[in-house]
Amino acid sequence: xxxxxxxxxxxxxxxxxxxxxxxxxxxxxxxxxxxxxxxxxxxxxxxxxxxxxxxxxxxxxxxxxxxxxxxxxxxxxxxxxxxxxxxxxxxxxxxxxxxxxxxxxxxxxxxxxxxxxxxxxxxxxxxxxxxxxxxxxxxxxxxxxxxxxxxxxxxxxxxxxxxxxxxxxxxxxxxxxxxxxxxxxxxxxxxxxxxxxxxxxxxxxxxxxxxxxxxxxxxxxxxxxxxxxxxxxxxxxxxxxxxxxxxxxxxxxxxxxxxxxxxxxxxxxxxxxxxxxxxxxxxxxxxxxxxxxxxxxxxxxxxxxxxxxxxxxxxxxxxxxxxxxxxxxxxxxxxxxxxxxxxxxxxxxxxxxxxxxxxxxxxxxxxxxxxxxxxxxxxxxxxxxxxxxxxxxxxxxxxxxxxxxxxxxxxxxxxxxxxxxxxxxxxxxxxxxxxxxxxxxxxxxxxxxxxxxxxxxxxxxxxxxxxxx
Numbered sequence: 144x145x146x147x148x149x150x151x152x153x154x155x156x157x158x159x160x161x162x163x164x165x166x167x168x169x170x171x172x173x174x175x176x177x178x179x180x181x182x183x184x185x186x187x188x189x190x191x192x193x194x195x196x197x198x199x200x201x202x203x204x205x206x207x208x209x210x211x212x213x214x215x216x217x218x219x220x221x222x223x224x225x226x227x228x229x230x231x232x233x234x235x236x237x238x239x240x241x242x243x244x245x246x247x248x249x250x251x252x253x254x255x256x257x258x259x260x261x262x263x264x265x266x267x268x269x270x271x272x273x274x275x276x277x278x279x280x281x282x283x284x285x286x287x288x289x290x291x292x293x294x295x296x297x298x299x300x301x302x303x304x305x306x307x308x309x310x311x312x313x314x315x316x317x318x319x320x321x322x323x324x325x326x327x328x329x330x331x332x333x334x335x336x337x338x339x340x341x342x343x344x345x346x347x348x349x350x351x352x353x354x355x356x357x358x359x360x361x362x363x364x365x366x367x368x369x370x371x372x373x374x375x376x377x378x379x380x381x382x383x384x385x386x387x388x389x390x391x392x393x394x395x396x397x398x399x400x401x402x403x404x405x406x407x408x409x410x411x412x413x414x415x416x417x418x419x420x421x422x423x424x425x426x427x428x429x430x431x432x433x434x435x436x437x438x439x440x441x442x443x444x445x446x447x448x449x450x451x452x453x454x455x456x457x458x459x460x461x462x463x464x465x466x467x468x469x470x471x472x473x474x475x476x477x478x479x480x481x482x483x484x485x486x487x488x489x490x491x492x493x494x495x496x497x498x499x500x501x502x503x504x505x506x507x508x509x510x511x512x513x514x515x516x517x518x519x520x521x522x523x524x525x526x527x528x529x530x531x532x533x534x535x536x537x538x539x540x541x542x543x544x545x546x547x548x549x550x551x552x553x554x555x556x557x558x559x560x561x562x563x564x565x566x567x568x569x570x571x572x573x574x575x576x577x578x579x580x581x582x583x584x585x586x587x588x589x590x591x592x593x594x595x596x597x598x599x600x601x602x603x604x605x606x607x608x609x610x611x612x
Contacts, residue, residue, distance in 0.1 A: 201579070
């Protein structure tokens with residue numbers, strides 16, 4: 144790094160501090176940590192303005208699939224921009240959007256037949272929510288009494304007002320409560336801190352009898368006749384701290400929705416496109432949702448794009464004469480953007496051509512093997528993994544499962560420590576999140592887990608030393 148490069152970095156940091164308001168960031172402390180300024184990317188690595196390389200162990204907020212600057216994805220964008228960058232889907236059709244919609248229906252769980260495009264995960268869920276509600280208000284077989292929506296404790300579905308109403312994390316959502324509609328709130332599994340005192344030794348073979356599912360049935364008994372939809376993150380509640388659902392819970396929820404006549408909306412924004420080990424998380428329990436929400440990995444981390452897939456039945460509930468006003472009056476300026484659709488199609492091509500999901504299985508096993516020794520660390524309370532999604536929950540007292548005081552920001556300190564190893568991690572409170580691109584290598588998995596281990600040890604031992612003095 145020469146003097147000129149250093150000056151450029153300092154200038155960029157100053158301009159960042161002066162003009163940018165970062166998401167989910169306490170800006171008071173932002174510049175004290177001298178943030179990295181990312182200027183480029185190559186493969187699974189980010190490159191900062193000083194030329195340093197950083198392993199992107201959170202796939203640029205869970206979006207990147209094949210690595211940065213993948214030639215096939217770059218080519219798809221270049222070729223499409225030579226034709227057209229964007230045209231509206233309001234009153235016109237678009238070739239890239241048509242081709243992507245057909246492709247998505249071909250690979251989606253059977254029964255999903257229609258695609259509504261938007262531009263991010265929040266808007267995908269917002270569209271799903273409005274579809275379910277409006278259907279019951281106007282479809283010939285709808286039930287206007289079904290005006291309620293069930294969502295879950297610890298849920299995160301985005302940051303628009305509708306998706307925040309579905310959210311179940313007080314840290315993110317409680318302040319906005321006066322603006323929100325009231326969702327019926329169901330209990331979701333948090334096996335490490337199970338409120339029923341269950342000892343669930345294996346998520347794959349739960350020994351608890353799924354007590355949480357039985358409690359959910361009682362809620363359906365009370366509210367089922369008025370539910371238009373139930374919204375769930377299948378298999379993993381991501382933003383809640385990588386909370387994994389035991390095998391059978393999702394399938395049981397599908398059965399409850401069928402029994403009580405509620406649509407099941409599967410929010411696969413975070414878990415879709417291979418992150419759990421299969422293309423869609425729902426596949427692992429043979430579940431077909433009535434509405435499927437996709438984003439993040441759909442665009443391979445290149446451009447914002449989202450899709451809400453639904454059944455022919457729901458789509459047909461919006462058909463009618465103009466004077467009946469059954470139209471879905473919802474849309475986005477960049478719905479079906481040609482550039483985003485082109486790169487999404489190239490993304491799906493690569494998943495097939497590279498046999499990405501087949502090659503992923505050994506990586507998932509290797510990640511599990513490398514994470515296992517971390518369970519013995521004094522301040523690691525729990526390690527949760529599904530596919531390449533993993534969370535390491537740090538605790539002040541392992542026996543009591545006592546969390547650290549929020550003000551100490553232990554998780555944040557650990558991810559800063561990990562930068563000494565050239566690894567970018569991100570915490571959710573005191574849960575360390577590991578979610579590399581699907582293109583991650585075995586050596587890179589070794590580096591990620593080594594950095595996590597050494598950083599946890601360094602931060603917790605430093606804290607213990609400070610407390611002794």
